[in-house]
Amino acid sequence: DVVMTQSPLFLPVTLGQPASISCRSNQSLVHREGNTYLNWFHQRPGQPPRRLFNQVSNRDSGVPDRFSASGSGIDFTLKISRVEAVDLGVYYCMQGTHWPYTFGHGTKLEIK
Amino acid sequence: QVQLVQSGAEVKKPGDSVKVSCKASGYTFTSYAIHWVRQAPGQRPEWMGWINTAKGKAQYSQKFRDRVTISRDTSASTAYMEMTSLTSEDTAIYYCARGYGVEYWGQGTLVTVSS
Numbered sequence: 001d002v003v004m005t006q007s008p009l010f011l012p013v014t015l016g017q018p019a020s021i022s023c024r025s026n027q028s029l030v031h032r033e034g035n036t037y038l039n040w041f042h043q044r045p046g047q048p049p050r051r052l053f054n055q056v057s058n059r060d061s062g063v064p065d066r067f068s069a070s071g072s073g074i075d076f077t078l079k080i081s082r083v084e085a086v087d088l089g090v091y092y093c094m095q096g097t098h099w100p101y102t103f104g105h106g107t108k109l110e111i112k
Numbered sequence: 113q114v115q116l117v118q119s120g121a122e123v124k125k126p127g128d129s130v131k132v133s134c135k136a137s138g139y140t141f142t143s144y145a146i147h148w149v150r151q152a153p154g155q156r157p158e159w160m161g162w163i164n165t166a167k168g169k170a171q172y173s174q175k176f177r178d179r180v181t182i183s184r185d186t187s188a189s190t191a192y193m194e195m196t197s198l199t200s201e202d203t204a205i206y207y208c209a210r211g212y213g214v215e216y217w218g219q220g221t222l223v224t225v226s227s
Binding site: 102 | 147156157158159171173174175207209212213214215217218219220
């Protein structure tokens with residue numbers, strides 16, 4: 001299975017400050033058809049994961065533009081320009097290129 | 113609007129089986145696959161398998177291939193995930209999600225396995 005490695009595991013932040021999460025896979029996520037199926041999710045306690053971005057950088061409907069995502073190949077990044085209280089929780093990257101799809105172990109965004 | 117509504121929480125004993133349902137609405141059921149993902153307490157989500165709802169063909173993660181059956185009833189717009197030979201390690205929230213992009217998720221079904 002493809003291993004997805006996120007860093008950091010815990011990200012203490014000050015509200016209003018930026019935050020960045022890294023995700024690296026152990027093999028290329030470029031599908032043979034040419035697309036890269038790397039998604040980002042946010043999960044709050046007691047809730048299902050909510051998708052934020054698909055195919056690396058396509059922002060989903062309703063996701064604030066303070067969130068951005070980028071990357072290629074095996075290296076990907078999620079950034080928040082100014083963290084708000086509603087952003088707290090766990091962020092996961094997930095690859096949908098190779099079966100079985102796999103998630104990173106998550107990055108917990110918490111107040112410093 | 114797209115909705116996936118799952119069946120309620122289950123409490124099972126080791127060795128039992130469980131069947132979780134996922135009823136879809138707000139779109140044409142057979143136009144999207146349904147995926148099943150589980151999340152043990154404090155762990156990352158883990159893919160179990162998915163079903164082509166039009167053809168009825170399922171694909172499974174190697175880890176679950178021997179114990180999980182994913183099926184669907186197109187007349188009821190409902191997908192099912194059945195797991196056999198439960199152990200305490202199967203205690204988790206089980207989610208269904210729509211399509212290869214997994215944008216829409218069910219609310220989750222807590223399955224607790226305890227003697």
